[in-house]
Amino acid sequence: MSFPHRHLLGIKGLSEPDIFYLLDKAEEAVKLSLQREKKTSTLRGLTQINLFFEASTRTQASFELAGKRLGADVMNMSVGNSSVKKGETLVDTAMTLNAMHPDMLVVRHSSAGAVALLAQKVGCAVINAGDGAHEHPTQALLDALTIRRMKGKVGRLTVAICGDVLHSRVARSNILLLNALGARVRVIAPRTLLPTGIEHMGAEVYSSMKEGLKDADVVMMLRLQRERMEGAFVPSVREYFRFFGLDAEKLSYAKDDALVMHPGPMNRGVEIASEIADGPQSVIEQQVEMGVAVRMAVMETLMLASGRN
Amino acid sequence: MTTRVLENLRIVDPSQQMDETGSIIIENGKIAAIGQNAANQGTPEGAKVINCKGQIAVPGLVDTRVFIGEPGSEYRETIASAGKAAAKGGITSIVTMPDTNPVIDDVALLQFIQRTARDTTDIHVHPASAMTKGLNGNEMTEFGLMMEAGAACVTDGRKTLRNAAVIRRAMTYARDFGALVACETQDEDLAAGGMMNEGLLASWLGFSGIPKEAEIIPLERDVRLAELTGANYHAAKISVPQSSKVIRRAKDKNLNVSAGISINNLTLNEVDIGEYRTFFKLSPPLRSEEERLAMVEALADGTIDVICSSHDPQDVDTKRLPFPHAAEGAIGLETMFSAALRLYHADQISLMRLIEVLSTKPAELYGLNAGSLRVGASADITLFDLEMPWVHYKDEIVSKSKNSAFEDARFTGKVLATIVSGQTIYSDE
Numbered sequence: 001m002s003f004p005h006r007h008l009l010g011i012k013g014l015s016e017p018d019i020f021y022l023l024d025k026a027e028e029a030v031k032l033s034l035q036r037e038k039k040t041s042t043l044r045g046l047t048q049i050n051l052f053f054e055a056s057t058r059t060q061a062s063f064e065l066a067g068k069r070l071g072a073d074v075m076n077m078s079v080g081n082s083s084v085k086k087g088e089t090l091v092d093t094a095m096t097l098n099a100m101h102p103d104m105l106v107v108r109h110s111s112a113g114a115v116a117l118l119a120q121k122v123g124c125a126v127i128n129a130g131d132g133a134h135e136h137p138t139q140a141l142l143d144a145l146t147i148r149r150m151k152g153k154v155g156r157l158t159v160a161i162c163g164d165v166l167h168s169r170v171a172r173s174n175i176l177l178l179n180a181l182g183a184r185v186r187v188i189a190p191r192t193l194l195p196t197g198i199e200h201m202g203a204e205v206y207s208s209m210k211e212g213l214k215d216a217d218v219v220m221m222l223r224l225q226r227e228r229m230e231g232a233f234v235p236s237v238r239e240y241f242r243f244f245g246l247d248a249e250k251l252s253y254a255k256d257d258a259l260v261m262h263p264g265p266m267n268r269g270v271e272i273a274s275e276i277a278d279g280p281q282s283v284i285e286q287q288v289e290m291g292v293a294v295r296m297a298v299m300e301t302l303m304l305a306s307g308r309n
Numbered sequence: 310m311t312t313r314v315l316e317n318l319r320i321v322d323p324s325q326q327m328d329e330t331g332s333i334i335i336e337n338g339k340i341a342a343i344g345q346n347a348a349n350q351g352t353p354e355g356a357k358v359i360n361c362k363g364q365i366a367v368p369g370l371v372d373t374r375v376f377i378g379e380p381g382s383e384y385r386e387t388i389a390s391a392g393k394a395a396a397k398g399g400i401t402s403i404v405t406m407p408d409t410n411p412v413i414d415d416v417a418l419l420q421f422i423q424r425t426a427r428d429t430t431d432i433h434v435h436p437a438s439a440m441t442k443g444l445n446g447n448e449m450t451e452f453g454l455m456m457e458a459g460a461a462c463v464t465d466g467r468k469t470l471r472n473a474a475v476i477r478r479a480m481t482y483a484r485d486f487g488a489l490v491a492c493e494t495q496d497e498d499l500a501a502g503g504m505m506n507e508g509l510l511a512s513w514l515g516f517s518g519i520p521k522e523a524e525i526i527p528l529e530r531d532v533r534l535a536e537l538t539g540a541n542y543h544a545a546k547i548s549v550p551q552s553s554k555v556i557r558r559a560k561d562k563n564l565n566v567s568a569g570i571s572i573n574n575l576t577l578n579e580v581d582i583g584e585y586r587t588f589f590k591l592s593p594p595l596r597s598e599e600e601r602l603a604m605v606e607a608l609a610d611g612t613i614d615v616i617c618s619s620h621d622p623q624d625v626d627t628k629r630l631p632f633p634h635a636a637e638g639a640i641g642l643e644t645m646f647s648a649a650l651r652l653y654h655a656d657q658i659s660l661m662r663l664i665e666v667l668s669t670k671p672a673e674l675y676g677l678n679a680g681s682l683r684v685g686a687s688a689d690i691t692l693f694d695l696e697m698p699w700v701h702y703k704d705e706i707v708s709k710s711k712n713s714a715f716e717d718a719r720f721t722g723k724v725l726a727t728i729v730s731g732q733t734i735y736s737d738e
Binding site for chain 2: 089090113114117133134166169196197198200
């Protein structure tokens with residue numbers, strides 16, 4: 001089969017076979033990353049530009065490494081502090097880069113929809129590395145790959161997503177992907193951190209960790225931004241941790257072999273206790289490893305689909 | 310002056326409940342005779358006769374909420390270009406909003422608009438006065454002097470007054486000068502950060518929404534203050550059924566309260582935003598389909614009095630941006646009438662009622678000399694074909710800005726000619 005999409009702007013629009021195609025491809029990349037010789041020439045001669053309007057060390061490094069392992073020429077641009085401040089619009093930046101003939105643009109932006117807008121204006125493949133509270137598709141794919149490798153499947157598992165769903169692109173992409181693969185999705189958060197209509201988005205809603213984590217196979221924690229902890233959405237860090245932070249007691253409600261996941265970077269002692277983050281059920285490091293593999297798979301697939309490899 | 314006779318027309322004039330086939334005799338820019346009567350009179354000597362078979366004549370349309378770029382943003386729209394767009398859309402009178410740069414909060418500025426309009430456009434332009442100086446929400450403008458100079462109403466344009474005490478005093482003071490107080494109602498704090506209608510669609514797109522309560526709460530406040538002060542209050546752009554209920558209750562109490570609605574909220578819904586189309590980022594936001602239908606019903610049953618275009622020209626510099634950064638607003642002068650005819654063709658409203666809310670009623674509420682084809686009235690007439698299909702192509706847009714929410718839209722019913730004071734200022738060739 002082939003992959004029928006030119007860009008990867010979100011999980012929305014991907015079918016179950018599309019997702020499996022990417023996950024299978026990523027398995028191959030995992031193997032490659034474990035060899036001494038990690039570099040291939042699959043994308044040799046192609047140019048990848050990482051265009052980050054919002055700072056991100058981890059995701060950018062992951063995309064950079066993925067591109068380099070495939071043999072592409074990778075350029076990083078952090079636009080957050082330069083052209084935008086000079087008043088250049090997103091579309092102008094896109095046109096400028098487009099004129100340099102890149103083959104892939106990896107874009108992160110703080111506004112929902114910005115990556116889709118940019119994709120309309122350029123002639124190459126665009127990968128969404130996170131746009132506002134909209135989507136972060138490679139994160140959802142790497143989460144699914146991690147789950148599949150640990151549990152052997154994704155479908156019919158119960159996955160609890162806990163925390164700031166309202167502002168989370170990771171949560172939206174994961175809800176879409178997990179539903180597409182037939183998992184049972186729960187969200188657990190105070191109501192102030194849940195979007196309107198969440199009960200119609202393919203998730204069961206809980207406001208108690210005890211009930212929401214009962215018999216869960218996977219516990220996915222979300223990061224809570226510091227500026228949202230001090231009275232605006234929740235009254236305080238200590239109150240949040242008391243009711244929604246993942247500690248040993250709350251984790252005990254989930255299945256004994258439940259996986260603990262976090263997209264990083266973690267706020268230890270806010271949404272997750274250190275002993276859990278570093279504990280035996282945590283697969284947080286595996287997520288990072290799968291991240292490189294998934295991004296390699298996505299780039300190779302898009303280049304194959306556009307006939308550029 | 311020559312005498313002109315338009316004959317074989319269907320004439321729909323809500324101001325005299327006329328729907329009949331006949332003629333219109335125009336003398337010296339005024340209606341000299343109309344209807345079957347005029348046809349029976351025969352042609353006056355030397356008159357120029359125009360056969361308008363198949364056409365409908367209605368009083369020139371009145372648009373009470375038009376944002377223009379002049380002064381300050383002439384590259385987006387001037388009074389002249391807005392006048393051309395209005396004429397193409399069958400609109401003969403517009404009320405211009407004070408949110409320009411500088412703000413229209415002083416008699417000299419009001420007169421600037423009037424003079425520029427006189428010199429550069431054929432349609433009637435009635436500037437609105439700002440309600441507070443510089444739209445600062447605190448200090449009243451000179452209502453008395455502004456009304457004396459010909460202001461159509463007092464309004465703070467896009468801004469909702471935050472301070473209830475200020476609006477109470479403004480209403481109290483406006484009453485003495487017979488000034489209509491026209492307000493948009495959207496609570497700044499409740500709507501803060503909101504990009505579109507609150508709901509599932511916004512949640513999937515990753516946006517915080519604008520809840521309907523953001524509109525209803527300041528509206529209820531304003532209506533209570535209108536009751537307290539006896540002001541003539543116009544809720545300029547309501548968008549949800551709960552707002553219609555507030556207006557209905559006020560009318561049942563015989564308060565001096567009326568309501569308008571943007572054509573966008575009558576003919577589009579939130580789904581039109583699709584994947585972040587910024588031309589559909591509007592204020593008030595496009596609501597759900599059920600809410601749209603409820604608003605159409607409130608228009609038909611007399612709760613809502615006026616349709617406005619909410620014409621708001623924005624250029625690529627303010628629209629070709631990521632959705633959260635894009636400006637709100639869409640142009641609408643050219644498409645308001647054809648879009649409104651969709652409601653007629655969908656059997657949701659009678660033609661008589663539609664013309665009433667597009668012409669007669671807004672003229673009456675804003676005290677404009679328009680909205681009627683009675684003998685002696687200014688011959689401001691819109692001629693249209695009720696059934697003619699057409700497509701609104703982007704490159705045929707007359708407005709300087711092209712941010713139309715109806716780009717490539719298909720319409721049934723088209724303006725054929727627009728007549729102001731007896732002169733044909735637009736004709737569809």
